Amino acid sequence: xxxxxxxxxxxxxxxxxxxxxxxxxxxxxxxxxxxxxxxxxxxxxxxxxxxxxxxxxxxxxxxxxxxxxxxxxxxxxxxxxxxxxxxxxxxxxxxxxxxxxxxxxxxxxxxxxxxxxxxxxxxxxxxxxxxxxxxxxxxxxxxxxxxxxxxxxxxxxxxxxxxxxxxxxxxxxxxxxxxxxxxxxxxxxxxxxxxxxxxxxxxxxxxxxxxxxxxxxxxxxxxxxxxxxxxxxxxxxxxxxxxxxxxxxxxxxxxxxxxxxxxxxxxxxxxxxxxxxxxxxxxxxxxxxxxxxxxxxxxxxxx
Amino acid sequence: xxxxxxxxxxxxxxxxxxxxxxxxxxxxxxxxxxxxxxxxxxxxxxxxxxxxxxxxxxxxxxxxxxxxxxxxxxxxxxxxxxxxxxxxxxxxxxxxxxxxxxxxxxxxxxxxxxxxxxxxxxxxxxxxxxxxxxxxxxxxxxxxxxxxxxxxxxxxxxxxxxxxxxxxxxxxxxxxxxxxxxxxxxxxxxxxxxxxxxxxxxxxxxxxxxxxxxxxxxxxxxxxxxxxxxxxxxxxxxxxxxxxxxxxxxxxxxxxxxxxxxxxxxxxxxxxxxxxxxxxxxxxxxxxxxxxxxxxxxxxxxx
Numbered sequence: 001x002x003x004x005x006x007x008x009x010x011x012x013x014x015x016x017x018x019x020x021x022x023x024x025x026x027x028x029x030x031x032x033x034x035x036x037x038x039x040x041x042x043x044x045x046x047x048x049x050x051x052x053x054x055x056x057x058x059x060x061x062x063x064x065x066x067x068x069x070x071x072x073x074x075x076x077x078x079x080x081x082x083x084x085x086x087x088x089x090x091x092x093x094x095x096x097x098x099x100x101x102x103x104x105x106x107x108x109x110x111x112x113x114x115x116x117x118x119x120x121x122x123x124x125x126x127x128x129x130x131x132x133x134x135x136x137x138x139x140x141x142x143x144x145x146x147x148x149x150x151x152x153x154x155x156x157x158x159x160x161x162x163x164x165x166x167x168x169x170x171x172x173x174x175x176x177x178x179x180x181x182x183x184x185x186x187x188x189x190x191x192x193x194x195x196x197x198x199x200x201x202x203x204x205x206x207x208x209x210x211x212x213x214x215x216x217x218x219x220x221x222x223x224x225x226x227x228x229x230x231x232x233x234x235x236x237x238x239x240x241x242x243x244x245x246x247x248x249x250x251x252x253x254x255x256x257x258x259x260x261x262x263x264x265x266x267x268x269x270x271x272x273x274x275x276x277x278x279x280x281x282x283x284x285x286x287x288x289x290x291x292x293x294x295x296x297x298x299x300x301x302x303x
Numbered sequence: 304x305x306x307x308x309x310x311x312x313x314x315x316x317x318x319x320x321x322x323x324x325x326x327x328x329x330x331x332x333x334x335x336x337x338x339x340x341x342x343x344x345x346x347x348x349x350x351x352x353x354x355x356x357x358x359x360x361x362x363x364x365x366x367x368x369x370x371x372x373x374x375x376x377x378x379x380x381x382x383x384x385x386x387x388x389x390x391x392x393x394x395x396x397x398x399x400x401x402x403x404x405x406x407x408x409x410x411x412x413x414x415x416x417x418x419x420x421x422x423x424x425x426x427x428x429x430x431x432x433x434x435x436x437x438x439x440x441x442x443x444x445x446x447x448x449x450x451x452x453x454x455x456x457x458x459x460x461x462x463x464x465x466x467x468x469x470x471x472x473x474x475x476x477x478x479x480x481x482x483x484x485x486x487x488x489x490x491x492x493x494x495x496x497x498x499x500x501x502x503x504x505x506x507x508x509x510x511x512x513x514x515x516x517x518x519x520x521x522x523x524x525x526x527x528x529x530x531x532x533x534x535x536x537x538x539x540x541x542x543x544x545x546x547x548x549x550x551x552x553x554x555x556x557x558x559x560x561x562x563x564x565x566x567x568x569x570x571x572x573x574x575x576x577x578x579x580x581x582x583x584x585x586x587x588x589x590x591x592x593x594x595x596x597x598x599x600x601x602x603x604x605x606x
Contacts, residue, residue, distance in 0.1 A: 013581055013583050013585040013586070014542070014544060014577075014579035014580045014581065014585065014586065014589075015585035015586070015588065015589050016588075016589050017589070019579075020585055068585075069372060069373045069584065070372045070373060072375055072378065072588075074585075074588070075375065075588070075589075075592075239317070241317060274317075276317035276322075277317045278316055278317065280316050281372065282316040282317065282318035282323055282371075282377075283316070283317065283318070285318065285319075285375075285377070285378070286317075286318050286319050286320070286378075289378075
């Protein structure tokens with residue numbers, strides 16, 4: 001990998017006594033394409049404290065701005081003194097034929113994996129970007145972050161990303177980033193068994209669904225069974241009014257079954273179903289305070 | 304005016320234990336054009352209580368969705384048990400030549416006035432719509448709202464709208480809607496003296512700037528001087544990092560001078576300047592909790 005240079009600062013917005021900083025950098029893992037991400041720094045960070053980091057992965061069609069705008073996360077992150085990092089959902093501008101044809105594949109739909117199939121493998125590597133290159137870029141930006149205390153959460157495709165990046169870090173002996181906790185709003189919890197995941201894995205991966213199992217939260221929980229010293233700190237919220245839940249794109253029931261089969265408890269991997277709530281950011285923002293609190297307790301205890 | 308028929312319900316999103324309802328109706332005051340607005344109903348309303356109403360007027364280029372998405376208002380409104388009503392910023396689809404040419408005039412820029420100049424006077428009547436027809440539509444929708452307890456707030460052009468609708472209701476002996484309090488984020492506080500207001504008033508009003516004085520918060524505060532029994536309940540927040548403040552589009556200093564000249568106190572009309580904050584919803588959401596609390600105290604005391 002080429003050496004990491006400091007990202008360019010595009011803008012700063014004061015918010016909740018801290019600030020939201022927008023940064024941009026070419027990413028080696030994305031074939032050299034420029035990518036943009038937002039970082040919320042709480043007051044404590046502006047005053048020079050190294051604060052823990054909570055990554056947020058957004059869902060299909062979204063970008064790095066969606067959650068800062070609509071998630072309602074900054075207020076509680078400010079109160080807890082933790083930083084938030086919002087990357088994009090895919091590379092932009094790879095100029096691949098068909099890249100912009102569908103809303104659930106290509107641009108805005110990177111699925112947080114490392115592509116192994118042409119013509120995607122050069123650019124569509126959000127897994128590598130998030131777990132490895134993004135932390136290097138944050139370090140190169142000289143932001144007051146304690147990257148050794150990182151957690152991750154996300155929505156829908158990003159909920160899938162958050163769960164899988166966390167679970168993969170537990171399965172690895174030397175993860176690029178070790179996440180201390182994970183949470184998800186309406187995650188695609190068993191992508192090898194649903195239409196969105198089927199399309200993504202067959203599209204991006206030379207090995208198709210079989211290769212996709214390493215990016216499937218339900219599969220990964222099964223792989224953790226009996227592994228010594230593994231504790232889980234996972235929170236999942238899903239609305240039963242969610243059309244994608246009803247269409248079996250999310251399949252939290254499979255994640256629950258895998259958890260139970262692997263011998264993990266509901267307090268290690270909590271899956272809460274909520275009547276009436278849908279897939280929108282109106283759902284997310286409602287449960288945002290609980291998710292920030294969940295991660296803040298873990299991150300602050302790790303100091 | 305034709306009789307008011309019940310608005311059509313377009314969608315419902317559960318949020319913060321309440322729900323956001325999107326409604327649509329043809330508006331007589333907007334030349335019969337269909338307009339869309341959002342209503343947030345807290346849990347108390349879903350349970351059948353008649354809750355007080357806080358109207359939010361959005362700024363240039365925005366619509367009825369901007370603030371529900373980005374404002375961070377629903378959480379505190381839910382906690383306080385007050386409803387929020389989010390109308391659009393202008394009529395849509397009047398099909399007037401030049402209507403979509405500029406971002407600060409025409410579509411998305413209704414300026415909360417009653418147009419008196421051709422070709423705008425048939426449709427561009429957001430003042431009449433907000434103060435008179437919208438409450439009738441809310442009543443016709445049979446929502447559990449106590450419309451006798453209404454307050455109003457807004458941002459930028461909508462801050463101008465909130466302040467002027469409130470102040471005009473104090474000056475009127477029989478206002479269509481009597482607002483109990485008003486607040487504004489970065490309002491255009493003296494539009495007859497700034498480029499945005501100059502363009503709007505000369506464009507929409509046959510009497511130009513002179514007619515525009517009745518839609519100018521700084522002018523209206525002056526008119527309230529010495530009026531018996533008038534109390535003010537107004538809160539204004541402005542960021543000094545706001546480019547439009549710096550460009551003299553907002554002129555809160557003129558509002559302060561008018562307040563002082565009219566003998567009102569800073570607790571009756573508070574104008575707070577905040578370093579670093581800009582014109583964005585990152586600024587608004589930061590001060591959202593304080594604005595909701597300000598109105599909730601007034602609205603709940605009025606029961």
